Amino acid sequence: MDVLYWQWILIIASGLLFFFLSPLAKTTDQFFKAINNSKAPNGLVLTGSLIISWIFAKSITNAANLGLEFGIIGGIAYAGYYLSFAVAGILIYNLRTKGNYTSIHEFLTTKFGKNAMLLFSVLIVIRLFNEVWSNTMVIGTYFGAQGSSPFYAAILVFTLLTLAYSLKGGMSSSIFTDAIQMVLFSVLLMIILWKVFSMENFSVTTVATSSTWSFELGLNLFFAAILQSFSYPFHDPVLTDRAFIASPKVTRKSFLWASLLGGLCIVLFSIIGVYAKTQGMTGDAAFEVGKAFGVVILLVINFIMITSAASTLDSTFSSFSKLVSLDLNLGKSVTFGRLAMVTVALLGTIPVFLDAEILSATTISGTMVIGLTPVFLFWNMRVPKISFYLSVICGIVFGFILVFNWLPTNLIFTDGKYAGLLWVNIYGILSCIVLYCAPKWIRK
Numbered sequence: 001m002d003v004l005y006w007q008w009i010l011i012i013a014s015g016l017l018f019f020f021l022s023p024l025a026k027t028t029d030q031f032f033k034a035i036n037n038s039k040a041p042n043g044l045v046l047t048g049s050l051i052i053s054w055i056f057a058k059s060i061t062n063a064a065n066l067g068l069e070f071g072i073i074g075g076i077a078y079a080g081y082y083l084s085f086a087v088a089g090i091l092i093y094n095l096r097t098k099g100n101y102t103s104i105h106e107f108l109t110t111k112f113g114k115n116a117m118l119l120f121s122v123l124i125v126i127r128l129f130n131e132v133w134s135n136t137m138v139i140g141t142y143f144g145a146q147g148s149s150p151f152y153a154a155i156l157v158f159t160l161l162t163l164a165y166s167l168k169g170g171m172s173s174s175i176f177t178d179a180i181q182m183v184l185f186s187v188l189l190m191i192i193l194w195k196v197f198s199m200e201n202f203s204v205t206t207v208a209t210s211s212t213w214s215f216e217l218g219l220n221l222f223f224a225a226i227l228q229s230f231s232y233p234f235h236d237p238v239l240t241d242r243a244f245i246a247s248p249k250v251t252r253k254s255f256l257w258a259s260l261l262g263g264l265c266i267v268l269f270s271i272i273g274v275y276a277k278t279q280g281m282t283g284d285a286a287f288e289v290g291k292a293f294g295v296v297i298l299l300v301i302n303f304i305m306i307t308s309a310a311s312t313l314d315s316t317f318s319s320f321s322k323l324v325s326l327d328l329n330l331g332k333s334v335t336f337g338r339l340a341m342v343t344v345a346l347l348g349t350i351p352v353f354l355d356a357e358i359l360s361a362t363t364i365s366g367t368m369v370i371g372l373t374p375v376f377l378f379w380n381m382r383v384p385k386i387s388f389y390l391s392v393i394c395g396i397v398f399g400f401i402l403v404f405n406w407l408p409t410n411l412i413f414t415d416g417k418y419a420g421l422l423w424v425n426i427y428g429i430l431s432c433i434v435l436y437c438a439p440k441w442i443r444k
Contacts, residue, residue: 003295004150007142010303011154015161018180018310022165022173031170031334032322033245040246041175043254049178050085050258052185053238055265056131057138057309063266064285067273069417070218071211075270077218080225081366082263084233089255091376092243096251099379104240105327107379112388119392123235123369124323131238131316132159132348135309142287142302146355155352162310163345166317167338171241174311174318181311188304189268195297196275196289210274216416224366224422227429231372231395237319238312272301320344367402367421370428371395374436383440390435398428 025031034041041049059078066074092104101107108117136155137146144150165173196202211217233239243251273285281288286305290298321337321344324330331337371392401407402424412423 003298004143006295006299007154007302010299011139011158011306012161014303014306014310015158015164018173018177019161019165019168021176021180022169023176025169025172025334028326028332028334028337030172031337032318032326034171034175035245036172040250043246043250045175045179046242046246046250046254047257047261048182049175050239050242050254051262051265052178052182052308052311053174053242053315054082054085054258054262054312055185055308056312057135057305059266060269060304060308061138061284061286063270064273064276064289066218066221067210067270068276068281068285069273071277072207072267072270072274073211073213073218073222074273075267077222077225078270079263079266080222081229081232082259082266083226083229084236084239085255085259085262087229088233088239088243089252089259091379092240092255093248093252095379096244096248103244103327104234104237108375108388111379112385116385116388118328119389120235120372121323121328123392124237125320126368127235128237128316128320128323128344129348131312132344133351135312136349137352138305139309140352141284142305152352155349158306158309159313159345159349162313163317163341166314166341170321170334170337170341171318174314177314178311181307184307185265185304188300188307189265191300192272192297192304193268195293196271199275202275202278206278207271207274210277214416215414215419218416218418220414220416220418220422224418224425227422227425228366228370230377230429231370232366234372234376235369237323238315241319241322316348317341317344367425367428368396368399370398370425371432373429374433378436381437381440383436384443387436387439390438391432394432394435395428398424398431401428 023030023036029035063075063078066078068074070077095101095104095107099107101110105117105121108120136159139158140146140151140155143154165177169176197204213219243255245251246254269286272289276285276289279292281292286301287298290301318341321340324340325332325337369392371394373395374391375388402421405420407420407424407427411427412419414422
């Protein structure tokens with residue numbers, strides 16, 4: 001039997017298994033908040049859910065490819081985004097305990113008005129929309145070349161199976177399957193690393209000496225990720241929705257552990273790319289290493305991609321459903337929530353047929369929302385409502401400056417790839433903070 005046959009078995013069997021195991025949500029608390037019998041998920045379950053829902057198929061693909069390009073520094077650089085959990089955990093803890101807010105949307109509406117909340121919701125919708133196609137396309141590449149019939153077939157089958165169990169239980173299904181997916185990811189990752197380190201002339205020393213600490217070899221991306229971590233998590237409801245489920249103390253602890261363990265998972269997965277670099281491989285690092293190691297390891301890597309993509313996709317469906325149903329108050333019913341899931345699944349799949357670029361999704365969207373940095377960092381500062389709009393719109397402008405490469409080269413003071421990304425974020429965040437505070441200073 002060929003590899004493709006087994007890959008189809010994995011994708012169909014895992015989808016059906018999650019469907020039959022997922023709980024059936026009957027109430028809005030079960031469907032939108034994963035609260036069953038008046039009990040929220042415990043700290044261990046919440047931590048695992050956070051980690052696996054953020055270890056996207058595209059993020060571990062990026063991690064492996066950065067390991068291939070820059071050595072272990074590439075993986076460490078990408079892991080910088082996982083500071084987002086610590087930042088969000090601490091700031092949302094303060095929002096809940098000191099501000100008594102029950103959601104991000106309530107905070108924004110109370111402080112800046114309904115229109116500010118709606119603008120923020122537009123940013124969220126764009127984020128969730130991108131999560132659908134950018135993750136399912138990773139799955140498709142394991143079944144065929146981009147644009148081929150097997151590529152499209154795998155994406156459609158995978159999306160439909162994930163949608164099916166998400167419709168069944170909403171957030172309850174997402175949290176429940178996250179626990180299974182986290183265990184699967186951990187076991188499969190250990191199998192791959194065992195295989196990699198069993199190879200001759202490859203050791204921990206090889207990994208440690210695979211790159212040097214320089215801006216040319218990944219530090220541009222590392223510092224850009226650190227800077228974006230002060231805004232990036234707040235436009236991701238997959239993360240923030242989980243910050244209001246359990247008690248504030250349990251939530252803060254879970255987010256801090258998720259920051260450490262999630263970053264570690266990314267660094268460990270990037271070792272696959274480091275190995276590919278030592279072997280002179282090119283292309284998609286994870287896929288090429290899988291092929292080199294034979295059918296079994298290729299299937300293991302494929303299953304990791306299925307697991308991580310499914311965990312993100314079901315979280316995306318449940319978060320979009322909660323956004324339009326509860327946060328935007330368009331229809332507070334389980335039925336409406338399920339219709340919302342179907343809608344985002346359909347719309348989010350359209351870019352698959354337009355040859356969208358997978359790897360640009362994180363860095364560009366991360367820059368577009370840097371205007372949220374002062375909004376949440378200085379959440380308790382009294383400022384006029386205009387401050388929100390000045391900062392957020394400024395961030396979007398700098399996002400376009402990055403997209404169209406408009407930053408003059410004489411304003412970039414480091415060399416190497418991602419130098420433009422770093423300096424656009426430095427100038428952008430400083431500008432956003434100044435514009436956010438300016439109306440307060442002018443009033444004084």
